[in-house]
């Protein structure tokens with residue numbers, strides 16, 4: 001049998017897919033209870049993948065076997081409920097299943113003509129996101145890999161618009177002799193913002209970095225005068241403390257000055273969907289662009305970020321690509337809203353997650369994350385040796401021990417116990433342990449087990 005015949009047979013017989021499905025279900029059965037970090041042995045076993053580019057065609061079953069045998073044990077079970085590292089969401093079952101189905105569809109969501117279903121689900125998701133966050137009706141959405149990419153798209157739109165107002169077309173005339181723009185951002189802006197500032201040619205040393213308070217929020221009185229050449233970058237959800245910039249006050253001033261406001265709301269924008277928490281995002285609708293993730297707080301599978309922009313023309317112009325073969329339709333062509341062309345149809349699982357949860361489910365799930373976070377912080381405050389450093393407004397807790405050395409050693413102990421996983425960060429010049437509750441699967445019991453593990457791991461003396 002030649003290669004083509006073999007592959008037709010595999011498609012027909014489906015045994016390789018069934019095998020992968022069996023392994024996937026096996027994984028799912030264990031993921032909520034297993035240790036939250038691979039064992040040393042599992043990591044050592046990754047050596048089985050190391051070989052030169054193989055000469056011969058393999059058996060498909062062997063390829064999947066290899067992944068299951070040595071790949072699965074070396075994964076991070078962030079789908080479960082006791083992974084609190086970085087800001088990483090789990091997956092809602094309907095979203096995961098939708099992605100699984102869409103894997104077989106293997107759609108290219110660049111244009112309507114390439115995938116009517118992907119285009120339709122993008123349009124509907126765009127509308128729903130507008131409604132969930134309370135954004136202006138004219139707001140458009142681009143579906144990208146994550147907030148880093150969404151920040152890039154939004155700030156490219158801002159750059160396009162502010163230069164265009166000065167009769168400068170960035171696409172044609174470039175940056176070299178362009179009128180100068182100003183960029184104003186809080187000193188606690190996320191590293192992905194810093195990266196985008198570099199990528200777009202603004203330069204980090206040209207940014208007017210604004211002082212923040214002890215929670216990482218921009219101090220409104222420290223804001224410089226704004227004008228119509230200024231891009232203001234605000235944050236909904238500080239990656240350490242979870243704090244929110246004062247949007248209402250700053251956006252009102254920025255609107256009056258005709259400045260552009262972008263909000264990086266990777267995980268924090270979702271507070272807008274919860275009655276008890278939406279005081280945090282008051283005023284966000286006055287901004288011009290927003291970046292948010294599906295794969296963090298909303299718990300879609302990975303690779304789901306969204307750029308939202310009330311100036312659709314600026315977004316499309318900034319990311320525009322052209323070519324005579326494009327079939328530009330009356331319908332939505334997704335590529336015009338992102339910097340990419342061919343993209344997988346990530347709106348499928350985003351749509352499925354929102355369709356399944358509904359507004360009420362989203363609210364319940366996200367408020368649940370907050371409640372578990374408050375539980376975590378309250379329990380840690382009871383343990384002598386831990387100090388909670390932030391106001392627990394959303395889903396983040398930062399703590400430290402008496403000294404940096406104790407904090408570091410305690411964190412390493414927690415990681416080694418493998419009951420839960422947390423990482424470290426820096427806060428006001430000192431080492432901290434950061435806890436992010438971002439998985440729908442985290443239960444009261446998970447938090448109790450994790451707190452017990454923190455207590456066991458606590459180091460009071462390090463010499």
Ligand SMILES: *Cc1c(COP(=O)(O)O)cnc(C)c1O
Pocket residue numbers: 087145146147148149190192193237238239264265266267293305
């Ligand atoms: C996670 C995060 C980002 C980056 O998002 P990705 O989806 O990882 O690209 C940007 N800003 C904030 C505040 C974040 O928490």
